Amino acid sequence: MSSPRKDTLNTRRTMTVGGQEYDYYSxxxxxxxxxDVSRLPYTLKVLLENLLRYEDGDTVKSEDIQALADWQKERRSSHEIAYRPARVLMQDFTGVPAVVDLAAMRAAMADMGGDPKKINPLAQCDLVIDHSVMVDKFASPTAFADNVRLEMERNRERYEFLRWGQSSLDNFSAVPPGTGICHQVNLEYLAKTVWTSEEGGRTVAYPDTCVGTDSHTTMINGLAVLGWGVGGIEAEAAMLGQPVSMLIPEVIGFKLTGKLNEGITATDLVLTVVQMLREKGVVGKFVEFYGSGLDELTLADQATIANMAPxxxxTCGFFPISQQTLDYLRFTGRDDNTLALVEAYAKEQGMWRGPGSEDPVFTDTLSLDISTVKPSLAGPKRPQDRVELATAAPAFEKVLEDFGKAGDTAEYPVAGEDYTLTHGDVCIAAITSCTNTSNPDVLVAAGLVAKKANELGMTRKPWVKTSLAPGSQVVTDYLDxxxxxxxxxxxxxxxxxxGCTTCIGNSGPLDxxxxxxxxxxDLVAVSVLxxxxxxxGRVSQDVKANYLASPPLVVAYAIAGSMKIDITREPLGQDRDGNDVYLKDLWPSNSDVHEAIGLSLTRDMFIERYKDVFTGTPEWQxxxxxxxxxxxxxxxxxYVQHPPYFEGMSQSIDKPxxxxxxxxxxxLGDSITTDHISPAxxxxxxxxxxxxLQDHGVTVADFNSYGSRRGNHEVMMRGTFANIRLxxxxxxxxxxxWTTHQPSGEVMSIYxxxxxxxxxxxPLVVVGGKEYGTGSSRDWAAKGTNLLGVKAVIVESFERIHRSNLVGMGVLPLQFKDGDSRESLGLVGTEIFDITGIDAGLIPRQDLxxxxxxxxxxxxxxxxxxxxxxANEVTYFENGGILHYVLRRLAA
Structure with a gap:
């Protein structure tokens, strides 16, 4: 859908690696x-190469290329560029509605007299079915088999639809359920760090880049692949050849020095990094890690940090190509040709981080001596709210105060059981995807904590629902x-x-x-995940306080059973002889962890697990x-219905x-998440x-989840703003x-x-506060808003992905100015809003x-x-949404 490439700067060159010729854009x-661009941030070098390769005089002009070089003058830019990622990654919660949209676009294309086959991914698209397994069964030898069986029964309609997509769409592959999470499959198998494609009989090499329909697509930044999460709507446009429109970003450099101390985990480090960067304010910016501390981190550690960029x-949390990148690619089974190309290409293009490398220039910087990191948790309801482990128990008293339960120590009986429950009891302890399950250090550490506890005769408390949901089958291989x-x-x-279980809300029911x-x-129950x-409201409807923690701490809290216990000073429990056992008695040394990994994790495990990755089980086949x-x-x-987005659509545009x-x-208030807007x-x-669902003959036991029914707009529009904690x-x-209808004054459901x-x-508007739309890259938060009849969302600030999704669905995102807010304007919901200035024609970021x-x-x-x-976003909005724009262009 773009013009022929121009390469006005004459940058196309050839290199020979391992006896094979590769063209590249120098x-x-x-x-x-x-x-000079030698000290551009590595991420901007990737964007620069992308512009050189796609220069066509239309979507990419020579001035766009110059603007990237000129970024160094102010180290920021207001220049808009068109970026084309090499490929698209999807998980099934967001992938199913994306394929539904492609199917609906094919139907609309046929209705408009066009060729349905024009609706096809032009970029490689991999969908990994990883979000549908629920923890129905647990703490049982048959839990895995039982949960897989239930998953296949519940989701058969969705899987039949995905099989249609796999057979009918070009450049589209589906990784069957039970394989792993999309990010770990990407890290261990799909990604190449340097990508190639055939053009006119020549092989062209360029940086591996991707966008994904899961916000944690950023995990692949740990392997020096520039990738980030977008909504399904934007991903579909990228699949269909439409560039991602973006401003050249600010790039924040995060300098790491030092080395993690004994007993400190990568999870402790990432929770510290999250807190620091949230305080810094990096929404919509690139973050790039540098400094001598990178040499002390494993690539899995880097992936753990990159994962939590959202x-x-x-937008991303990037680690440059280095020797660690090559070592990881080799260890996970990539072939020698790939390794040789990655090294040669990175060194030729100035994309290699190694001894003697100059630090890039950044918009701003911050630094952390990682030897100062302390054992940490984050909670009870935001990832950036880090709590040092040593203060977690007293800090929980303040949490109880916030829930109106201060000083309430009453214990309540549990029917048919010989124990009681009270505030602070841990009801869920989950080693779950996806931050940590790429990281053997923390998973082996969890296993070693369990080993010592088991050998002492200890176990979990009976009220704790425990689970292990690795991101890859390799994990169970090395634990075995x-x-x-x-x-x-x-x-x-x-x-x-x-698969992605507790973290996405697939924790399953408590007993x-x-x-x-x-x-x-009305107990304040706790989850540790x-x-x-x-x-x-995300992890479980029964659990009000939720804490992020490293896998070994998850095991420790399952044994302790309560957030009120200071596990750094008080015993977790007693051994079989009645002796107190403390956390220090169970915690493994770093050398214990590394020795166990060295003896158990091999390259052959990755090769064996991924040799038939697209085949699936007999049930899938x-x-x-x-x-x-x-x-x-x-x-x-x-589960799957024909959505109404393109009904009655014509080639001509009805201007807004x-x-x-x-x-x-x-x-709504501050920090409204996409999960508040569209729960999963x-x-x-x-x-x-x-x-x-009940009206359509579905029993409550077969409801499944909102996430699994994202292919049915009737369910999803009814679920918009339906989070139980909204x-x-x-x-x-x-x-x-709930809302109050006006002017009747009647309280009723928002739907x-x-x-x-x-x-x-x-017409309708939604009014909110700061950080509206934080969280997952959930396109249904925008689709549902559109289908409910909302014309504009007026807030103090937006998170990046949700704002983009609103535009993609033809909903106008508006931001308060001049200190205005819901509070300062005295809004109570009985008001009427008129938004003017749209008729006159729109330009980017104008006042209305x-x-x-x-x-x-x-x-x-x-x-x-x-x-x-x-300007692209204005065009999308005028068309009624990005997919309408693409469809009209293809039909024309």
Whole structure:
């Protein structure tokens, strides 16, 4: 969909590696024309190469290339560029709706008289089915087999649809369930660090880059692959050849020095990094790590830090190509040709970090001596809220105070059990994907803690739901070989599945008597998980306080059973002889961990596990495959339905107009996450989505989750703003998806109110505070907003991905100015909003006028900034969304 390439700077060169010729676009040759780029941040060198390779005089012009070199003058830029990643990575929660959209676009193309086969990924797209396994069964030798069976039963309709995509779409592959999480499959198998493709009989080499429909796509930055999370909408556009439109970013350099002390984990380090970068403020910026401390980190450590870029708010958290990169590629089974090309290409292009390398120049920097890192947790509801382990127990008293439970030490019976529950009891302890399960150090450490505890006759507390969900089958291979699996099993950490479980809300139900005791007595129950997300209502509807921790600490808290115990000073429990056992008695030394890894983890494990990665189990292979260019929609399916986005669409554009007479659907506070807007977890029976499913013959036991039903817009629009912890200030005293309809004053579900407004042709707005849309790259948070009839979202600040997704769905993102906010304007939800200035035509980041009419008839005019940040985004919005724009171009 772009013009022929120009290469006006004449930068195409040839190198020979291992007897094979590769063409490449030389940064050294470009520097002769645009100026020295040797000290550009590594990430910007990747973007520069991308512009050189795709220069066409249309989407990429010579001035765009010069602007990247000129970035060094101010170390920031307002210049917009068009970036084309090499490939797209998807997980199934976000991947299924993306494939649904492609199927709907094929149907729309046919309706418009075009060729449906034009709707096809042009870039390689890999979908890894990793988000659908739930922890129904646990602490049992058959837990894995039972959970896989339930997964296949629940998700058969979705998997049949994905099999259609696999057979009908070009450049599209699906990694079957039970293989691992997308990020670890990417790290261990899919990524190459330097990518190649065939063009006109020549092999072209260039940096491996990707975008992914999961915010933690950034994990691959640890392998020097520039990648980040985008919404499914933006990923689909990238698949279809549409560039990612972006401003040349600021790049923050994070200098690491020193070495981790004895007993300190990569998780402790990353939680410290998250806290520091959140305080620094890096939303929408690139972060690049440098300094001598990188030489003291394993590549798995680097991947752990890169994984949590969304938690520190950055677009990416990048580590340059180094000897560690080559060593990891070799150890995980990549071939010699790949290794030779990566080294030769990186050194030729100035993308290699090694002895004597000059530090890049950065927009700003910060530094950390990693020898100062202390054992840490993060919680109870945000990843950046780090708590030192030594202060976690007293800090929990403040958490209880915040929940209105200060000083409440009452103990409550559990039906049929001989124990009681109280505030602070750990009900979930999960070693879960994806931050840590790429890292053998912390997983082996967890196994060694379990081994010592088991040998002393200790086990988990009976109220703790334990689980082990590795990101790769290789993990269980080396835990088996190290002799640690039996000890993890003895403490209840049996394998439950290979996939994203507790972190995404797939923690499964607590045992009924425990759930009943927690809810009946309004207990502040706790989860401790080795993941990256601990937002309210996400992990479990029964658990209010959630803490991120390293895998060995997860095991320790399962043994202790309570967040009120100071596990740095108090005993975790007693051995079989009644002697107190402390954390220091169980914690392995660094040498113990490294010795166990050295004896158990081999290159052959990776080669064996990935040799048939796309084949899947016999159950997967037995799923019937539907043929055809367009999908035969099943009107009875409750998982996959034909979405309405393209109904009645024509080749011509209806330009957007001013919004008049809009009512607020929700007034929300700060740090509203995409999980608040579009939850992924359990569906409540009495919710609009639950009622819909029951009306369509689905029993409560078969509800599955919101995440698994993202292919059905009827479920998902009913689930928009349905998080059980959402607090809509328009419905004071409520928690969950409630609002007050105006002008009737009736309190009802947000979905029901939206339908009443739709019947009355009343447009809607949503008003929020700071960091609106933080969290996962969840396109349904924008799709659901659109389908409820919301025309604009007006907030104090946006997180990057959600703002982009709103634009992609034709919802106008507006930002308060001049100190205005919901509070300063005295908004209560009875107001009427008029947004003017749209009719006159839009330009990026322009000011618009909003007139607020209060219930007493008084009016106030305010100025807001349109967060259509680039010319491309204006075009997308004018088309009604990015997919509408792409479809019109393809049809033309």
């Amino acid at each position: 940064l050294k040759a470009a520097a002769e024309k645009i100026g 938690e520190y708010g950055a 070989k190290a002799g640690l699996t039996e000890h993890l099993n003895a403490l209840g950490f049996n394998l439950v599945g290979y 009924a008597p425990i759930s009943e005791a927690v809810n009946k007595n 080795s993941g990256n997300r601990n937002f309210e 037995d799923i019937p495959v539907t043929e055809g260019e367009t999908y035969e929609w099943n009107g009875q399916s409750t 107009t001013d919004v008049r007479g809009a009512r607020p659907l929700a007034l 977890g359990a569906i409540k029976p009495d919710s609009p989505a639950g009622q819909y 607090r809509n200030l328009m419905a004071p005293g409520t928690e969950g998806g 029901d109110a939206a339908m009443k407004y739709r019947d009355a042709d009343t 006028k909003v007139t607020i009419t209060y219930a007493d008839g008084s009016q106030k005019d305010i100025t807001v900034q349109s967060r259509l940040d680039t």
